[in-house]
Amino acid sequence: xxxxxxxxxxxxxxxxxxxxxxxxxxxxxxxxxxxxxxxxxxxxxxxxxxxxxxxxxxxxxxxxxxxxxxxxxxxxxxxxxxxxxxxxxxxxxxxxxxxxxxxxxxxxxxxxxxxxxxxxxxxxxxxxxxxxxxxxxxxxxxxxxxxxxxxxxxxxxxxxxxxxxxxxxxxxxxxxxxxxxxxxxxxxxxxxxxxxxxxxxxxxxxxxxxxxxxxxxxxxxxxxxxxxxxxxxxxxxxxxxxxxxxxxxxxxxxxxxxxxxxxxxxxxxxxxxxxxxxxxxxxxxxxxxxxxxxxxxxx
Amino acid sequence: xxxxxxxxxxxxxxxxxxxxxxxxxxxxxxxxxxxxxxxxxxxxxxxxxxxxxxxxxxxxxxxxxxxxxxxxxxxxxxxxxxxxxxxxxxxxxxxxxxxxxxxxxxxxxxxxxxxxxxxxxxxxxxxxxxxxxxxxxxxxxxxxxxxxxxxxxxxxxxxxxxxxxxxxxxxxxxxxxxxxxxxxxxxxxxxxxxxxxxxxxxxxxxxxxxxxxxxxxxxxxxxxxxxxxxxxxxxxxxxxxxxxxxxxxxxxxxxxxxxxxxxxxxxxxxxxxxxxxxxxxxxxxxxxxxxxxxxxxxxxxxxxxxxxxxxxxxxxxxxxxxxxxxxxxxxxxxxxxx
Amino acid sequence: xxxxxxxxxxxxxxxxxxxxxxxxxxxxxxxxxxxxxxxxxxxxxxxxxxxxxxxxxxxxxxxxxxxxxxxxxxxxxxxxxxxxxxxxxxxxxxxxxxxxxxxxxxxxxxxxxxxxxxxxxxxxxxxxxxxxxxxxxxxxxxxxxxxxxxxxxxxxxxxxxxxxxxxxxxxxxxxxxxxxxxxxxxxxxxxxxxxxxxxxxxxxxxxxxxxxxxxxxxxxxxxxxxxxxxxxxxxxxxxxxxxxxxxxxxxxxxxxxxxxxxxxxxxxxxxxxxxxxxxxxxxxxxxxxxxxxxxxxxxxxxxxxxxxxxxxxxxxxxxxxxxxxxxxxxxxxxxxxxxxxxx
Numbered sequence: 001x002x003x004x005x006x007x008x009x010x011x012x013x014x015x016x017x018x019x020x021x022x023x024x025x026x027x028x029x030x031x032x033x034x035x036x037x038x039x040x041x042x043x044x045x046x047x048x049x050x051x052x053x054x055x056x057x058x059x060x061x062x063x064x065x066x067x068x069x070x071x072x073x074x075x076x077x078x079x080x081x082x083x084x085x086x087x088x089x090x091x092x093x094x095x096x097x098x099x100x101x102x103x104x105x106x107x108x109x110x111x112x113x114x115x116x117x118x119x120x121x122x123x124x125x126x127x128x129x130x131x132x133x134x135x136x137x138x139x140x141x142x143x144x145x146x147x148x149x150x151x152x153x154x155x156x157x158x159x160x161x162x163x164x165x166x167x168x169x170x171x172x173x174x175x176x177x178x179x180x181x182x183x184x185x186x187x188x189x190x191x192x193x194x195x196x197x198x199x200x201x202x203x204x205x206x207x208x209x210x211x212x213x214x215x216x217x218x219x220x221x222x223x224x225x226x227x228x229x230x231x232x233x234x235x236x237x238x239x240x241x242x243x244x245x246x247x248x249x250x251x252x253x254x255x256x257x258x259x260x261x262x263x264x265x266x267x268x269x270x271x272x273x274x275x276x277x278x279x280x281x282x283x284x285x286x287x288x289x290x291x292x293x294x295x296x297x298x299x
Numbered sequence: 300x301x302x303x304x305x306x307x308x309x310x311x312x313x314x315x316x317x318x319x320x321x322x323x324x325x326x327x328x329x330x331x332x333x334x335x336x337x338x339x340x341x342x343x344x345x346x347x348x349x350x351x352x353x354x355x356x357x358x359x360x361x362x363x364x365x366x367x368x369x370x371x372x373x374x375x376x377x378x379x380x381x382x383x384x385x386x387x388x389x390x391x392x393x394x395x396x397x398x399x400x401x402x403x404x405x406x407x408x409x410x411x412x413x414x415x416x417x418x419x420x421x422x423x424x425x426x427x428x429x430x431x432x433x434x435x436x437x438x439x440x441x442x443x444x445x446x447x448x449x450x451x452x453x454x455x456x457x458x459x460x461x462x463x464x465x466x467x468x469x470x471x472x473x474x475x476x477x478x479x480x481x482x483x484x485x486x487x488x489x490x491x492x493x494x495x496x497x498x499x500x501x502x503x504x505x506x507x508x509x510x511x512x513x514x515x516x517x518x519x520x521x522x523x524x525x526x527x528x529x530x531x532x533x534x535x536x537x538x539x540x541x542x543x544x545x546x547x548x549x550x551x552x553x554x555x556x557x558x559x560x561x562x563x564x565x566x567x568x569x570x571x572x573x574x575x576x577x578x579x580x581x582x583x584x585x586x587x588x589x590x591x592x593x594x595x596x597x598x599x600x601x602x603x604x605x606x607x608x609x610x611x612x613x614x615x616x617x618x619x620x621x622x623x624x625x626x627x628x629x630x631x632x633x634x635x636x637x
Numbered sequence: 638x639x640x641x642x643x644x645x646x647x648x649x650x651x652x653x654x655x656x657x658x659x660x661x662x663x664x665x666x667x668x669x670x671x672x673x674x675x676x677x678x679x680x681x682x683x684x685x686x687x688x689x690x691x692x693x694x695x696x697x698x699x700x701x702x703x704x705x706x707x708x709x710x711x712x713x714x715x716x717x718x719x720x721x722x723x724x725x726x727x728x729x730x731x732x733x734x735x736x737x738x739x740x741x742x743x744x745x746x747x748x749x750x751x752x753x754x755x756x757x758x759x760x761x762x763x764x765x766x767x768x769x770x771x772x773x774x775x776x777x778x779x780x781x782x783x784x785x786x787x788x789x790x791x792x793x794x795x796x797x798x799x800x801x802x803x804x805x806x807x808x809x810x811x812x813x814x815x816x817x818x819x820x821x822x823x824x825x826x827x828x829x830x831x832x833x834x835x836x837x838x839x840x841x842x843x844x845x846x847x848x849x850x851x852x853x854x855x856x857x858x859x860x861x862x863x864x865x866x867x868x869x870x871x872x873x874x875x876x877x878x879x880x881x882x883x884x885x886x887x888x889x890x891x892x893x894x895x896x897x898x899x900x901x902x903x904x905x906x907x908x909x910x911x912x913x914x915x916x917x918x919x920x921x922x923x924x925x926x927x928x929x930x931x932x933x934x935x936x937x938x939x940x941x942x943x944x945x946x947x948x949x950x951x952x953x954x955x956x957x958x959x960x961x962x963x964x965x966x967x968x969x970x971x972x973x974x975x976x977x978x979x980x
Binding site: 384386391392396399402403404413 | 873875876877878879883891894
Binding site: 135136138139141142143144145146147150151153154155157227231234235238239240241251254258261262265268269272275276279280282283284287 | 651652656659667668775776780783787788790795909913916917920928940943947951954955
């Protein structure tokens with residue numbers, strides 16, 4: 001009976017949830033800049049040996065404490081100058097970024113995997129076991145992070161690997177706590193009940209129903225953990241409890257430059273600036289992600 | 300002169316990529332002592348009209364209207380100060396969910412007493428004024444039908460039942476003795492006995508205090524029992540408007556007819572096991588608004604002319620916006636074309 | 638209310654017990670001689686070793702040892718430091734107040750500067766002031782605290798020479814040790830030049846406190862801003878606006894209370910971060926606090942000191958956090974279920 005209906009509904013473009021997040025994320029210029037810096041550091045972390053002009057540990061006694069190339073008596077051969085032992089600061093910075101950034105990413109991955117696994121177990125099972133685990137972790141969270149690191153280093157000794165274990169131990173409780181809360185909440189919801197009624201086993205419920213929903217929480221949590229990891233690894237290096245020579249690490253370089261801070265301020269500025277930029281870019285990207293996640297529900 | 304006069308109100312909202320006309324030339328009036336019902340599905344823009352009246356529309360949205368006046372004063376041209384004075388004393392709003400309209404960390408008594416306007420209290424020592432505040436508060440609670448006021452007053456919002464909470468919201472609205480009460484879907488999730496209580500309360504207030512009510516809902520049964528006039532809204536456009544009796548007996552717009560038909564209690568001679576009548580399709584979303592009359596894609600009577608927005612025409616205080624209203628015969632020529 | 642109190646006391650007792658157990662077992666986990674790790678004394682001869690072992694009950698079962706340890710802790714016999722051979726109780730009671738002073742002042746600054754700025758930024762969000770607030774907080778929060786301290790030193794001590802580099806007060810002023818809080822001690826002391834000493838102590842305090850306070854202020858700003866932004870979007874704010882109240886009235890009557898309550902526990906948790914940052918800053922400024930003491934302890938492998946020091950610090954943090962959380966829950970009428978604010 002009706003006259004030809006106009007097709008008033010245009011081609012529908014429904015982006016997937018991931019695309020939504022990316023589109024929202026792109027809208028903030030700051031987030032994109034932060035993301036670019038982050039990619040830069042990733043590139044440095046991977047390509048440092050190729051990019052560095054000199055070996056970071058080679059000492060050149062002819063060129064001690066040269067200022068950076070843009071100062072009066074600097075030379076272009078050493079762009080960022082040299083330190084007290086004549087080592088090229090630019091190469092040391094690149095290698096330092098590789099160590100600091102690379103080890104932080106590595107340990108966040110491990111902490112996240114362990115933390116999520118423990119948290120899910122605690123969340124999906126009920127009873128005394130999970131409550132005991134929770135109390136244990138709350139106690140662990142009460143000890144300031146540096147203190148835990150000190151204790152681990154006291155037990156195991158100094159060095160990059162041991163300080164990494166220390167920081168992993170510090171980061172795990174956060175992941176466990178968040179995952180446990182999230183899983184507990186989801187288990188109460190109806191769509192999990194439907195899965196159970198369908199006869200799904202617990203691992204299956206976790207993989208196909210809970211894990212996809214946890215993805216965003218994990219990403220946000222990981223960016224936070226990454227910024228904490230970088231600061232803690234470099235703090236431990238600064239206190240000489242972490243990476244030891246010949247491993248070049250930004251915090252350790254910072255502590256070595258303290259003695260000559262008056263005559264060579266660039267030695268204090270540069271490693272710290274790198275750490276600062278790393279953490280800043282991660283925080284900006286983290287903020288951008290969080291805002292994107294919050295806003296995509298509005299549209 | 301009507302209390303509230305809205306003519307051709309258009310609100311364009313920002314969907315992130317473009318501006319969309321969420322309300323398109325909406326008109327309604329409320330006279331003194333009148334209960335006007337505003338009917339429409341979810342998504343038709345009813346709450347937007349309320350926001351426009353009370354001034355809660357975000358600044359970057361565009362509001363245009365031929366007239367948006369309260370007692371003759373133009374609401375659009377007013378400063379925030381004047382708007383607030385009006386909202387304080389003359390207009391009151393009751394929102395949909397009572398529990399979320401109350402401060403979760405303050406007792407009910409505190410919230411009610413803080414809303415009592417200063418002008419009602421005598422000048423005196425502050426303990427006398429507090430006592431007076433209490434008396435006014437108790438009086439109001441009795442008026443809306445909350446009998447054991449003591450138990451209620453010292454509780455927190457999450458500790459009382461929803462129907463008592465809604466009556467409390469009405470008490471909060473009445474505290475400043477307004478001239479217009481806007482009830483934004485306030486009986487939505489209520490069961491029938493409570494709903495009837497509230498409706499009786501509201502219509503009683505109209506008679507005793509000459510209070511005008513703008514009652515927003517999609518519950519036709521409630522409306523037809525107590526409202527004097529009705530405006531039907533579809534997807535941001537006023538579709539039909541007039542006395543409730545007229546709309547009931549002689550609906551002129553296909554949408555109004557579909558609405559009335561879909562409530563089985565309105566059809567006395569519906570044979571058992573017959574199909575429930577409804578319009579096919581669903582209300583369009585903001586991103587896909589049809590051009591012209593927005594009922595177009597769903598309307599059984601739609602023709603080519605419906606791509607143009609129909610004008611509002613009036614027949615004995617009963618207005619409608621349709622190119623092919625139900626009371627005019629369909630052109631036989633057009634029928635032959637099919 | 639009693640239920641709540643019991644629940645929190647229970648939580649505190651369980652957590653502290655776990656911490657004591659960890660501290661106890663550290664003696665066995667640290668490398669080196671267990672006896673030295675517990676007592677701090679290196680036995681010089683075989684008889685001394687046997688005597689010490691008997692004294693510290695090392696020849697009995699583990700439970701007896703644990704009980705003995707607990708007993709000692711409570712009575713104040715914390716052993717001696719391995720490197721200095723001074724009683725640990727004395728060393729800690731001198732060092733801890735110094736750290737507390739730093740932390741308390743930093744916390745006060747963060748509360749009285751951070752929270753109002755967060756509120757203002759949150760209420761007028763996406764306006765220019767808020768933009769500055771967010772930028773400041775993200776940048777400050779990303780600063781590694783030791784780098785910030787080094788920059789302060791480079792600028793204010795080395796280049797400009799305004800502020801001193803280390804210590805709490807110029808050693809020419811002799812302030813007798815009273816409470817351990819330097820400003821209080823100066824005020825109650827009998828020495829001449831009180832005003833000068835006070836000003837000098839203040840100058841010593843500025844840089845370390847500022848270094849710690851910057852990060853914590855940034856965190857408080859973030860929490861407060863997010864909390865007030867979420868609150869102002871809620872239904873009862875619209876309802877109050879429809880009754881004709883101004884934004885200012887609504888904020889002070891309703892917004893303030895409802896946005897502060899969920900974030901107080903979160904802010905209490907920051908004491909842990911404050912402690913960590915204080916420890917690092919103390920080494921840079923040679924501030925004689927417990928952080929510096931612990932880090933020197935690990936350089937010197939002073940295991941007894943580390944054990945007890947860790948226990949003292951953790952117990953303090955736990956007590957503080959749980960107390961604040963209990964107070965905020967007890968005074969909050971609106972929540973009878975367990976809920977935490979989110980950032």
